[in-house]
Amino acid sequence: MARNIDGTEISRVMRAEMAQQVADLQAQGVTPGLSVVLVGNNPASQAYVSSKTRACETLGMKGQTLHLPEDVSTEDLFAAIDRLNADASVHGILVQLPLPAHLPYKAVLEHIHPDKDVDGFHPRNAGLAFVGDPRAFVPCTPAGILEMLRREDIPTRGKHVVIVGRSLIVSKPLASLLMAPGPDATVTITHRHTPDLASFTRQADILIVAVGKQNLITADMVKPGVVVIDVGQNRVEDPGSPRGYRMVGDVDFDAVSQVAQAITPVPGGVGPMTITMLLANTIQSARQALQARAP
């Protein structure tokens, strides 16, 4: 029976460490600050944003939301980002996605100063991360997965990591990080055009699934002893639950747990790590701002 990799508990430990780092920075006169730009009134986005700013405050950081109307113009949104770029008390800027369709989201993300791009979506950060530069802000989900593996003492060197999915914000940065010197994994990236997916997933020592398709990975598709990281977030109807639905991942959790060595649950696996890494990136940005200021 697989061990559960408990993202909530790992996050709790990390956030306790980070509260100390925040206190140390405050002693040097800097309070790490995150500004979240929220456009419109999408309820899911509002919930995400408030959980991000609340998490900041719990650690003693400054978390603020800049709420703009649904019909904000590109120019006004750029001007708002410019003000945050110029504000020395703001170390991290995040534009909550999705944006309304009239806004050019790529140009918006590129408008954030790369030194404050704690989501790691600016091409400069993608490039720095690609070449393994430590100044890069690594996107939060891949960074969280690496941190989980590290803290769970799951070695990656010489292991075969198979990634299902090829998204720009999860799978591609993960592949780049895991194959690099240090992690030293052999990495295979599979996707919708991979014939006989199971022939690849069965080779995995570590299987990372980030597609968004319930029960994509079944027990017969994995090798006994595999470590499974499930990044999927799928809503399934559940009349018994107060909200009428519950969240599941891309992996048939109950069946795969019988075969795997360790597995992340959904919810409570990768999810909590993502916000934790956002906080970590904001603290890193505050530290870099402090160092840049030093004589």
Added chain:
Amino acid sequence: MARNIDGTEISRVMRAEMAQQVADLQAQGVTPGLSVVLVGNNPASQAYVSSKTRACETLGMKGQTLHLPEDVSTEDLFAAIDRLNADASVHGILVQLPLPAHLPYKAVLEHIHPDKDVDGFHPRNAGLAFVGDPRAFVPCTPAGILEMLRREDIPTRGKHVVIVGRSLIVSKPLASLLMAPGPDATVTITHRHTPDLASFTRQADILIVAVGKQNLITADMVKPGVVVIDVGQNRVEDPGSPRGYRMVGDVDFDAVSQVAQAITPVPGGVGPMTITMLLANTIQSARQALQARAP
């Protein structure tokens, strides 16, 4: 017996097409210009640089070399690059590597304006290429390999590409390009920490080897019908040759040719494509400069 993939012939065809593109740009008042910065007197670097500028001239482009002394200061090198960045007749800037040890080569490469970085080594271009942005200059060797596969009608969709080596300028960009929508390959990246390399190389429909180790890939390590791209460039002593040495790749060419469907020779495979793609990137840069100027 494997078909030879003839990089010299593919380059000849491409350069004829490109000469026409250059003529079209000249008709619009723009002659694509490449400036190569050469520091010091390394004979191999001098030979590379002159083959690059000569290739420019053959196509009707402007190729110039800025030759700086071995002991040039970082400041003077930066100032020279600044002048090329500001010069509207220069569309591509390339700093020939390796640089003398006293120069910070990463900072030097980042000093080139990303819009003129035809080698594709600036973090901004690495980031744009990573996210599949068409404005990116893709590093010349990976771009050349993709172009070869395309022109030889070798499909990549649904194929398993195994890359041996994980270098930043060849393997990682290749992996990123090949797994993207369009090429749609399943990609595995292996390297020195991969145990039982042959168990991976034998799975390859397309095997790309970029390590720099003679005879790393032997006939028993490949599947019958594989396509082999050999990026290796190794000198071996050869008293019978005028220079006393000859170049070989990373693949045991004669033995693997008995098993493979198609294979690139060394020399005459990937090598000629690399300079061809440098010229292509310079023409792309000139075209983008012209478009930016248009009303």
